[in-house]
Amino acid sequence: MNNHSLITLNEFIIWRQQEFPYAKGELSRLLSHIGLAAKVVNREVNKAGLVDILGAAGETNVQGEEQKKLDVYADNTFIAALKGSSEVCGIATEENHEVVVFDTELANDGKYIVTMDPLDGSSNIDVNVSIGTIFSIYRRISPVGSEPTTEDFLQEGTKQVAAGYIIYGSSTMMVYTTGHGVNGFTLDPSIGEFCLSHRNITTPEDGAIYSVNEGYYTHFPTGVKKYIKYCQETDDKSSRPYTSRYIGSLVADFHRNLLKGGIYIYPETEQHTEGKLRLLYECNPIAFIAEQAGGQATDGHQRILDLKPQSLHQRVTFYTGSRLMVDKAMEFLEFFNRQ
Numbered sequence: 001m002n003n004h005s006l007i008t009l010n011e012f013i014i015w016r017q018q019e020f021p022y023a024k025g026e027l028s029r030l031l032s033h034i035g036l037a038a039k040v041v042n043r044e045v046n047k048a049g050l051v052d053i054l055g056a057a058g059e060t061n062v063q064g065e066e067q068k069k070l071d072v073y074a075d076n077t078f079i080a081a082l083k084g085s086s087e088v089c090g091i092a093t094e095e096n097h098e099v100v101v102f103d104t105e106l107a108n109d110g111k112y113i114v115t116m117d118p119l120d121g122s123s124n125i126d127v128n129v130s131i132g133t134i135f136s137i138y139r140r141i142s143p144v145g146s147e148p149t150t151e152d153f154l155q156e157g158t159k160q161v162a163a164g165y166i167i168y169g170s171s172t173m174m175v176y177t178t179g180h181g182v183n184g185f186t187l188d189p190s191i192g193e194f195c196l197s198h199r200n201i202t203t204p205e206d207g208a209i210y211s212v213n214e215g216y217y218t219h220f221p222t223g224v225k226k227y228i229k230y231c232q233e234t235d236d237k238s239s240r241p242y243t244s245r246y247i248g249s250l251v252a253d254f255h256r257n258l259l260k261g262g263i264y265i266y267p268e269t270e271q272h273t274e275g276k277l278r279l280l281y282e283c284n285p286i287a288f289i290a291e292q293a294g295g296q297a298t299d300g301h302q303r304i305l306d307l308k309p310q311s312l313h314q315r316v317t318f319y320t321g322s323r324l325m326v327d328k329a330m331e332f333l334e335f336f337n338r339q
């Protein structure tokens with residue numbers, strides 16, 4: 001590691017690569033390309049209020065959600081960066097119904113596939129609320145040299161080799177894991193580099209923040225309703241028991257809870273009977289980070305990372321955050337599901 005205090009993302013990636021004796025630098029190059037694309041997207045996100053990039057791009061994505069121009073811009077930017085990395089043979093993103101196969105000889109030799117939500121929380125773009133990019137990296141299953149197959153993208157979350165998010169907020173941060181802890185890098189605009197700012201992030205074992213959209217309360221399962229009332233009424237904590245914080249942007253809600261302790265819940269609702277969040281490019285990467293930071297993530301019954309995906313845009317129910325808070329929520333779910 002260099003002898004000055006500033007450690008850039010690329011220096012850190014290369015330094016940590018030395019811990020993998022057989023690493024040839026492919027994953028390192030891939031992570032660096034994601035960091036570069038994040039800086040390009042960050043530049044546009046920061047200008048969103050100034051140039052005519054706001055507003056619908058006039059199309060809807062596979063979720064039937066109106067695509068904001070920034071969604072499309074972020075999707076195109078990350079796809080171009082990953083195609084240029086020569087390490088990735090294909091990518092599945094929220095904005096594309098099918099897998100984006102790069103189909104060049106160079107890309108077909110890529111050992112990795114990526115799943116990504118290029119701009120999560122985009123309904124918040126117009127009101128200047130923090131939004132984010134979420135990504136997972138897997139080794140491909142199909143033979144190197146061929147086009148990727150759908151099976152490459154339907155691997156359990158336990159097979160991730162890396163996962164992370166970029167949060168475009170009061171500052172822009174990239175947080176990622178390669179399975180050896182979680183580290184956070186804050187973008188220093190004066191030098192245009194992500195610099196190590198949160199080394200080896202560990203989430204508090206317990207917390208006092210619960211994050212759920214209580215507007216859907218009447219449609220929640222009984223166990224969720226009872227857990228929310230427990231948070232609101234329990235006296236088993238000193239002074240004020242719990243506080244409700246919900247931004248409506250997964251990356252922002254998760255990042256706050258990761259650092260301060262808390263639980264994020266998106267259960268089944270009347271509109272989303274399987275849950276709203278997508279397994280491949282929201283829940284699996286966030287779950288990997290949560291576990292690597294000492295927390296946990298379930299679908300209400302089982303570990304998110306153990307789920308075998310059935311389709312690219314599969315939705316699941318999601319409970320993630322401080323270990324003891326998720327345990328308590330699961331207790332309520334299990335007890336009242338037996339009623």
Ligand code: P6P
Pocket residue numbers: 120121122123213248249250251253276277
């Ligand atoms: P609701 C954004 O659309 C998102 O996917 C997550 O970022 C966020 O946590 C959730 O949906 C918000 O959903 O139904 O509460 O507006």
